Amino acid sequence: MKHQHEHECSDLLGSISEYVDGSLREELCRELEQHLSECEDCRVVVNTMKKTIELYQTDAPKDGLPADVRQRLYKSLHLEDLPHTLH
Amino acid sequence: MKIETAVTDISVEALKAGDRAEFARLVDLASAPIYRLGLKMLGNPQDAEDVLQNTFLKALQSLGNFEGRSSPLTWLYRIAVNEALMLIRRQKPQVEIAEEPQDGEGDLPTPVQLTDWCCLPESDFLTAESKRALDAAILKLPEKLRVVFLLRDIEGMSIQETSETLNLTETAVKTRLLRARLHLREQLSSYFTDRLAEERVK
The missing domain is CATH 1.10.1740.10 (RNA polymerase sigma factor, region 2, helix turn helix motif)
Structure with missing residues (x-):
């Protein structure tokens, strides 16, 4: 029984990325949710994968370019004379 | 975007x-x-x-x-x-995760870390050390998986935009994304499971 169960886990592993994105086909989605309700290990994998993605998304810096990097970029592109780029 | x-x-x-x-x-x-x-x-x-x-x-x-x-x-x-x-x-011409085929083919990596660390206090996720662990985990990904993860999950591109940018089929993007996420989940799990153990002895 245990062996068959593990087989199901690895079969469904390929679907979890689309599942966390909410883009998994309905039929597969139902199958996966049925399995998740019975398998704690797979629940943990799905939860921690969601959390992993969420952490990376919150961590991503949304601020602009550092001022010195920006200055050197405009210089290398010979754009430093354009007034509207100097902010 | x-x-x-x-x-x-x-x-x-x-x-x-x-x-x-x-x-x-x-x-x-x-x-x-x-x-x-x-x-x-x-x-x-x-x-x-x-x-x-x-x-x-x-x-x-x-x-x-x-x-x-x-x-x-x-x-x-x-x-x-x-x-x-x-x-x-x-x-560096060598691949960091040697067992991971660069093209994303072959069997999926089986999840090894099975502790749920999502319940850690939010402050544990925001420390400078945690941020370093996040960055280090990305750098350990084979670059073909890394780039897919960055475009899709960090830059917020759709699967279609990612496939267009990288000249890959959508299926290839999805497979690489899954592999990248599995690897990152594994690495973050071993890091945060340790934090969880520390939290429990406090």
Whole structure:
């Protein structure tokens, strides 16, 4: 029984990325949710994968370019004379 | 992608006609995300700056060949990804995770870490050490998986935009994304499971 169960886990592993994105086909989605309700290990994998993605998304810096990097970029592109780029 | 809308206003004709102000506008809009991509791909500011400058220099040189079939942003990302991959290959030709085939084929890595660490206090996720662990985990990914994860999950591109940028099929993007996420989950799980153990002895 245990062996068959593990087989199901690895079969469904390929679907979890689309599942966390909410883009998994309905039929597969139902199958996966049925399995998740019975398998704690797979629940943990799905939860921690969601959390992993969420952490990376919150961590991503949304601020602009550092001022010195920006200055050197405009210089290398010979754009430093354009007034509207100097902010 | 919020800047995607702003970039669609960029006139490809003006760019191709050598309009410097229009090119500067494109640089203004796209330089921050391109720099961020370089930073996450290469892991250090100097290399990220090289990727940034080379991307726009190459863009200027190849404007004549740009047909405007994809958005200027997709086009820039494509150049940036190639620049970053070239730099990585020049620096270290070997693959970090030896058992992971670069093209994303073969069996999926079986999850090993099975502790649920999601219940850790939010403050544990925000420490400088945690952020370093996040960055280090990305750098351990094979670069072909890394780039898919960065475009899709960090830059917020759709599967379709990612496949267009990387010239891959959507199926290949999905497979690489799954592999990247499984690897990252594994690495973060071993890091945060340790934090969980520390939390419990407190």
